[in-house]
Amino acid sequence: MLALDTSKKLSFNKLIADGDLVIVYERHDTMKAVNVCEGSVFQNRFGVFKHSDWIGKPFGSKVYSNKSGYVYLLAPSPELWTLVLSHRTQILYIADISFVIMYLEIVPGCLVLESGTGSGSLTTSLARAVAPTGHVYTFDFHEQRAASAREDFERTGLSSVVTVGVRDIQGNGFPDELCGMADAMFLDLPQPWLVIASAAKMLKPDGTLCSFSPCIEQVQRSCEALRMNFTDIRTFEVLLRTYEVREVKNDSMQGHGGSPSQQPPCKRRQTNEGSNKQESISSTIMARPSAEARGHTGYLTFARLKCSA
Amino acid sequence: MSGNQSRADSVQSRRVTWEGCSVLLDINDGDRLVFSRLTENSTLKIGKKNYSLRPLIGCPFGSLFQVEYGAEGSKLSRLLESAEVSNIQENGDYQPVEEHRDNRELVDNNKAQSLSGEDIEELRRQGATGDKIIEALIANSATFEKKTAFSQEKYRLKKQKKYAPRVLLRRPVARSICETYFTKYPARIGFMRVDTLSLLLSMANVAANSDILVVDMVGGLLTGAVAERMGGSGYVCNMYLESSPYPMDIVRMFNFSDEICKRIVRTSLSDLCSVQNDPSEQMGHDVSVTANASDEQMCSHETLTEPAVMEEIAPPSQNEISKCKIPKAGDKASQETIDLWKANGFSSLIVAAPELDTWNTVKDLMPHLSHSAPFAIYHQYVQPLATCMHNLQIEKMAVGLQISEPWLREYQVLPSRTHPCMQMSAFGGYILSGVKICNPEST
Numbered sequence: 001m002l003a004l005d006t007s008k009k010l011s012f013n014k015l016i017a018d019g020d021l022v023i024v025y026e027r028h029d030t031m032k033a034v035n036v037c038e039g040s041v042f043q044n045r046f047g048v049f050k051h052s053d054w055i056g057k058p059f060g061s062k063v064y065s066n067k068s069g070y071v072y073l074l075a076p077s078p079e080l081w082t083l084v085l086s087h088r089t090q091i092l093y094i095a096d097i098s099f100v101i102m103y104l105e106i107v108p109g110c111l112v113l114e115s116g117t118g119s120g121s122l123t124t125s126l127a128r129a130v131a132p133t134g135h136v137y138t139f140d141f142h143e144q145r146a147a148s149a150r151e152d153f154e155r156t157g158l159s160s161v162v163t164v165g166v167r168d169i170q171g172n173g174f175p176d177e178l179c180g181m182a183d184a185m186f187l188d189l190p191q192p193w194l195v196i197a198s199a200a201k202m203l204k205p206d207g208t209l210c211s212f213s214p215c216i217e218q219v220q221r222s223c224e225a226l227r228m229n230f231t232d233i234r235t236f237e238v239l240l241r242t243y244e245v246r247e248v249k250n251d252s253m254q255g256h257g258g259s260p261s262q263q264p265p266c267k268r269r270q271t272n273e274g275s276n277k278q279e280s281i282s283s284t285i286m287a288r289p290s291a292e293a294r295g296h297t298g299y300l301t302f303a304r305l306k307c308s309a
Numbered sequence: 310m311s312g313n314q315s316r317a318d319s320v321q322s323r324r325v326t327w328e329g330c331s332v333l334l335d336i337n338d339g340d341r342l343v344f345s346r347l348t349e350n351s352t353l354k355i356g357k358k359n360y361s362l363r364p365l366i367g368c369p370f371g372s373l374f375q376v377e378y379g380a381e382g383s384k385l386s387r388l389l390e391s392a393e394v395s396n397i398q399e400n401g402d403y404q405p406v407e408e409h410r411d412n413r414e415l416v417d418n419n420k421a422q423s424l425s426g427e428d429i430e431e432l433r434r435q436g437a438t439g440d441k442i443i444e445a446l447i448a449n450s451a452t453f454e455k456k457t458a459f460s461q462e463k464y465r466l467k468k469q470k471k472y473a474p475r476v477l478l479r480r481p482v483a484r485s486i487c488e489t490y491f492t493k494y495p496a497r498i499g500f501m502r503v504d505t506l507s508l509l510l511s512m513a514n515v516a517a518n519s520d521i522l523v524v525d526m527v528g529g530l531l532t533g534a535v536a537e538r539m540g541g542s543g544y545v546c547n548m549y550l551e552s553s554p555y556p557m558d559i560v561r562m563f564n565f566s567d568e569i570c571k572r573i574v575r576t577s578l579s580d581l582c583s584v585q586n587d588p589s590e591q592m593g594h595d596v597s598v599t600a601n602a603s604d605e606q607m608c609s610h611e612t613l614t615e616p617a618v619m620e621e622i623a624p625p626s627q628n629e630i631s632k633c634k635i636p637k638a639g640d641k642a643s644q645e646t647i648d649l650w651k652a653n654g655f656s657s658l659i660v661a662a663p664e665l666d667t668w669n670t671v672k673d674l675m676p677h678l679s680h681s682a683p684f685a686i687y688h689q690y691v692q693p694l695a696t697c698m699h700n701l702q703i704e705k706m707a708v709g710l711q712i713s714e715p716w717l718r719e720y721q722v723l724p725s726r727t728h729p730c731m732q733m734s735a736f737g738g739y740i741l742s743g744v745k746i747c748n749p750e751s752t
Contacts, residue, residue, distance in 0.1 A: 108540025
C-alpha cells in the first residue's frame with residue numbers, strides 16, 4: 001500500500017501480481033479487499049471471477065465473471081482500506097482522519113503514539129503520513145484486537161512502520177522508553193483525562209495531541225486536565241456532506257399544440273446511450289445534497305505541549 | 310542508518326528558530342496573525358510601537374513572549390513557564406458553587422474606571438509591569454466587584470490583551486498557514502479551509518515516494534502542503550496549462566529544507582505532452598522573473614488596501630535575502646523526470662483551479678495519471694464539479710466518484726460555559742474525488 005522507497009513507487013506498480021492485495025469495486029458502497037491467489041476465485045452476485053484472469057492486468061482494470069458481470073480491481077490506499085476493513089470496533093472515517101493528521105502536523109519522519117488501535121483505520125493513515133522514516137507505536141488493551149490489527153498491517157504492507165503493543169494505557173500510561181520522543185499523539189479512549197499526565201511526558205515540547213471523544217462531558221474533563229501542561233487547546237467537530245448529481249432531460253415542446261398541461265421533465269439516471277435522438281432534447285446537470293448524512297462521530301480536541309526553557 | 314539520522318535531525322531542527330526563518334506570530338491568542346521572517350532588523354508593530362524581533366531568534370517554536378517595560382523602553386521578552394502567572398487559567402478551573410451576582414444594575418456609561426490614560430502612562434514610566442497595571446485597573450473599577458465571576462474573568466482577559474500583550478511564536482506549517490490565510494486573505498487561497506485542504510491530501514493519497522500532479526491556482530498553498538507531506542522524496546509537479554506558471558509565493562513560508570525544495574518542480578502541460586526536448590534554460594529564467602514580479606504586486610496591494618489591523622511584514626530587502634539563503638523551490642522539471650512521468654504516469658492528481666474549466670482540465674490531465682490513481686478536484690462552486698462528475702461517469706474514466714462538502718465547527722470548552730463558538734465558517738469549498746480506471750473501451 002505504501003511506497004517505502006523510490007524503487008517501489010506506486011506509479012511503477014502497474015500490473016497485478018500473485019499475492020497482491022486488491023480492492024474489488026462493485027459499486028461505490030460495495031467493495032471488498034481480496035488477496036490475489038493463483039487458483040482462487042472470487043464470487044459475488046455477478047458471478048464467479050477467477051484470480052488467474054486478474055494476474056498480469058493493470059490495476060484499475062475491469063474484469064469479467066463467468067456470467068459476463070464485471071467489477072473493477074483497484075489499488076489499495078488508506079482511504080479504500082478504511083471502507084473495506086473488518087470492523088472490530090467503531091472506526092474513524094476520512095473526514096476525521098484527514099483533519100487529525102493535518103492538525104497534528106504529522107509529516108514523514110515523525111514518531112506518533114496512538115491508543116487505542118481499535119480496527120486500525122486511523123493507524124493506516126498515520127502510517128502513510130510518517131513513512132518511510134517515521135514510526136507509529138499503537139496500543140490496545142484487547143489482546144485479540146491487537147493481534148488482528150497486526151495481521152492487517154502485515155496484509156497491507158505497513159509492518160515496518162507500525163508497532164502494535166498490548167497495553168492498558170489508561171491504567172499504566174505509555175511506556176517509559178518513549179519518554180520525550182513523540183512528535184504527536186492520538187487518544188481514542190473512554191477516559192482520556194487519565195492519560196494526560198503520561199502524554200505530557202511522552203511528547204516533545206510543542207508536540208501535538210489529539211483526543212477523540214463522542215461525548216461532550218468527556219471533552220470537558222479532558223480539557224480541564226489539559227490546562228495544566230498544554231496550551232492552544234481547541235475542540236472541533238468535522239463532518240462531510242455529499243452531493244448527488246442527476247442529468248435532467250428537458251423535452252422541448254416542438255409543434256405539440258393543444259394541451260396546456262406540459263409534460264414534466266422526465267428524470268432519468270445518467271446513461272451513456274449512444275444517442276440516436278435528434279438534439280431537440282437538451283439536458284441540465286443538477287446537484288443537490290444527499291438526504292442522509294452522518295450527524296456525529298466525535299469531538300476532536302487538540303492541544304500542544306507547553307514549551308519550558 | 311545515517312539517512313535516518315539526517316532525516317530525524319531535520320524534523321528536530323525545525324523546532325528552534327534560526328536567523329532568516331519564516332515564522333507566524335500569533336498576537337493575543339489568535340486575535341492577530343502576522344507572517345514574518347526573523348532577521349536582525351525585522352520588527353513587529355503592537356499598538357503604536359515597533360518591537361524588534363531579535364529576541365525571538367534561537368527560541369523554540371511555541372515560545373511565548375510578552376511586552377516588558379524597562380529602563381531602556383519596552384521590548385519583547387520571553388515568558389518562561391515558571392514565571393507565567395496564569396490567573397486566567399486558575400480561574401478557568403474554579404467553579405463557583407452559586408453565582409449570586411448578575412448585571413441588572415450595571416450600566417455601560419464609560420464612567421466605571423477612575424484611572425485615566427495619563428495615570429496609566431505614569432504607572433508605566435515608574436516601571437510597572439503589565440500585570441501590575443491590570444491589578445490597578447481592577448482596583449479602580451467601581452463595578453468590578455459587582456460582576457459575575459465569568460464576567461470578571463472576561464474583563465481581566467481583555468485588559469491583559471491591551472496592557473500586557475503576548476506574542477506566540479508559531480511554526481509555519483500547512484495547518485497554521487492555511488488557517489491564517491483563510492482568516493485574513495481567504496480569496497487568495499480560493500476559500501480553501503483547513504479541513505478541505507486536509508481532505509484533498511488524504512483523498513489524493515499524498516505520501517512519500519509519490520509523483521503528485523498538482524494544478525495550484527491558490528498561491529502555492531496546495532503545493533506547499535503536498536510537499537510537506539512528501540517529506541523530501543518523490544516529486545510535486547506544479548503544472549501550468551497556459552503560457553506562464555501560476556504564482557507559488559506561499560511555498561516560501563514553509564521553511565522547507567533544500568531537499569524538499571528540490572522536490573517541488575514546475576512543468577507545463579505542453580512540455581509533458583511534447584515528443585522532443587524543449588529549450589529549458591529560457592523557460593527557467595522566465596519562471597523566476599514571473600515569480601518575483603508577482604511578489605512585488607502582492608506587497609503593494611497589501612499596503613494600499615489592507616486595514617490597519619491586518620498587516621503583512623514587508624519582505625526583506627535583497628541584501629537580507631542573500632544573507633539568509635532561502636532555498637528556492639519551483640525549478641523546471643528535468644527532462645529525465647518528465648520522461649519518467651510520461652512512462653509511468655503520476656500516482657495522483659489534485660486540482661485547485663478556480664479560473665479553469667474543470668471538465669476540460671480534468672479531461673486533459675487524466676491520461677497522464679497512472680492506473681488506479683486517485684484524484685481530488687477542489688472548487689468553490691458545486692456546478693463545475695457536478696458537470697465534471699457526470700462526464701467522468703459517461704466517459705467511464707473513473708469510479709468511486711463523490712462530491713463532498715466539508716463542515717467544520719469549533720467549540721468553546723470551559724466549565725459551565727461549553728458551547729459551539731459564536732463565529733463559524735459556513736463555507737470551505739467542495740471536492741470531487743474518485744479513482745481513475747483503465748477503460749479499454751474508450752481507448
